[in-house]
Structure formats: C-alpha cells, structure tokens
Amino acid sequence: MKFFVDTADVDEIRDLAATGMVDGVTTNPSLVAKSGRDFIDVLKEICDIVPGPVSAEVTATDHENMLAEGRKLAEVAPNVTIKVPLTWDGLKTCRVLTSAGTQVNVTLCFSANQALLAAKAGATFVSPFVGRLDDLGLEGMELISEIRTIYDNYAALDTQILVASIRSTNHLKQAALIGADVSTIPPAVLRKLAHHTLTDQGLAAFLADWQKSGQAIL
Ligand code: G3P
Numbered sequence: 001m002k003f004f005v006d007t008a009d010v011d012e013i014r015d016l017a018a019t020g021m022v023d024g025v026t027t028n029p030s031l032v033a034k035s036g037r038d039f040i041d042v043l044k045e046i047c048d049i050v051p052g053p054v055s056a057e058v059t060a061t062d063h064e065n066m067l068a069e070g071r072k073l074a075e076v077a078p079n080v081t082i083k084v085p086l087t088w089d090g091l092k093t094c095r096v097l098t099s100a101g102t103q104v105n106v107t108l109c110f111s112a113n114q115a116l117l118a119a120k121a122g123a124t125f126v127s128p129f130v131g132r133l134d135d136l137g138l139e140g141m142e143l144i145s146e147i148r149t150i151y152d153n154y155a156a157l158d159t160q161i162l163v164a165s166i167r168s169t170n171h172l173k174q175a176a177l178i179g180a181d182v183s184t185i186p187p188a189v190l191r192k193l194a195h196h197t198l199t200d201q202g203l204a205a206f207l208a209d210w211q212k213s214g215q216a217i218l
Contacts, residue, residue, distance in 0.1 A: 002182040004022070005184065010045050024050060025054045026127070027057065053105075062089055083127075084097075086109045094121040110143070111143070116150055116157075125161075126160070126161060128144060131167040145178050162183070167189070169192050
C-alpha cells in the first residue's frame with residue numbers, strides 16, 4: 001500500500017519524506033489555507049520535495065473553470081495530480097483531464113456509487129473519506145470494502161482507492177487488510193505507526209544488558 005501524507009506543511013513533508021516512507025502528498029483547500037502560504041508556491045515546493053503524486057484541488061465548482069484551474073495547476077510540476085470534488089462537474093472535468101494524460105484524484109467520496117462514477121470517469125485515484133463517515137456514527141471502512149469489491153469485479157476499472165480522512169493507525173491497518181491502493185495519512189498518525197511500548201521496552205532492556213557487557217561495536 002502506498003503512503004501519501006495529508007498536509008500542506010512543507011516542514012512536516014520534508015521531515016517525513018526523509019524516512020523514505022512517503023510515496024505522495026495530498027492537499028485540499030483547508031490544508032493550503034492552514035499553511036498560510038501562496039498555493040502555487042507551496043505546491044511547487046511540495047513537488048520538489050516529493051517526486052510522487054501531489055494532489056492539488058481546484059476551487060471552482062463549474063466544469064469550465066474547474067478545467068481552467070486544473071490545467072493551470074498541472075503546469076506547476078509533472079507530478080501534480082488534480083483533485084476535483086465528486087460532483088457531475090467534477091466528473092466531467094476528470095474525464096477531460098485524464099483523457100489528456102493528467103492524473104486526477106476525485107475527492108469527497110462518501111458512497112460506493114460515487115466511487116463507481118469516479119472510476120467510470122477515468123479517475124486515477126478516488127478519495128473516500130472514512131473519518132468523516134465515522135464522525136456520523138457510520139462505518140467508514142465498510143465503504144472501502146464495498147469499493148474494493150466493486151472495482152475488483154471489473155478489470156476495466158483501474159482507479160486506485162486512496163483512503164482519506166484517516167483518524168487513527170487502526171484505519172491504516174484496516175485499509176491495508178482490505179487492499180486499498182493508497183492511504184493518505186495525517187503526519188501525527190504516520191509518526192505513530194512505528195511506535196509500540198513493547199518495542200521501546202525491549203530496546204531499553206537490550207541496551208541495558210549490552211551496557212553491562214562492557215563491549216562496543218565501534
Ligand atoms: O485531504 C483529504 C482528507 O484526508 C481530509 O480529511 O476529514 O481530515 O479533513 P479530513
């Protein structure tokens with residue numbers, strides 16, 4: 001499963017990219033606004049840090065302007081992936097952009113039928129938001145299972161499932177068990193993945209015993 005990091009904070013991206021675990025980045029208008037930086041500038045810097053797909057979302061809601069914005073954003077760097085919302089105008093824009101060779105991430109997906117439409121529109125990625133479904137007391141990961149089953153029923157559907165709105169390391173494990181193609185992970189959750197109390201305790205015990213041996217490797 002590919003790991004994308006879900007942020008527009010370039011310091012976080014640079015730090016996590018250094019681990020070798022970051023396969024791409026997703027941003028959205030809220031994350032860009034939170035960065036406090038010019039959108040094009042921060043997008044260019046992110047694309048310079050991470051060679052994998054970097055999602056940049058259009059803010060227009062009509063097809064004509066979505067297309068114009070998408071084409072402008074795609075010019076920033078070859079690894080820019082255009083994010084469009086799962087609306088009819090977004091699906092139309094997805095079809096045009098992907099037909100021209102631009103990668104598209106169809107976002108704000110909350111149902112299997114929406115994900116089916118995204119795949120039929122030729123989306124490179126579809127972003128089902130699991131955390132926001134959980135927030136309503138629904139089972140966000142059930143949606144991932146449904147989409148996985150539907151996509152696997154039809155060889156012609158080659159859209160990648162990009163699990164989004166991740167709130168916990170458990171979401172990540174479930175996404176991998178289901179066979180999602182990508183998870184986009186908030187930095188704080190990504191950092192938690194390596195942590196286990198028994199690992200910390202075990203390492204401390206190894207080093208304490210090693211210390212007692214009086215030996216050194218170097
Ligand atoms: O960036 C897309 C998605 O991961 C955002 O999810 O619910 O944390 O705003 P959320």
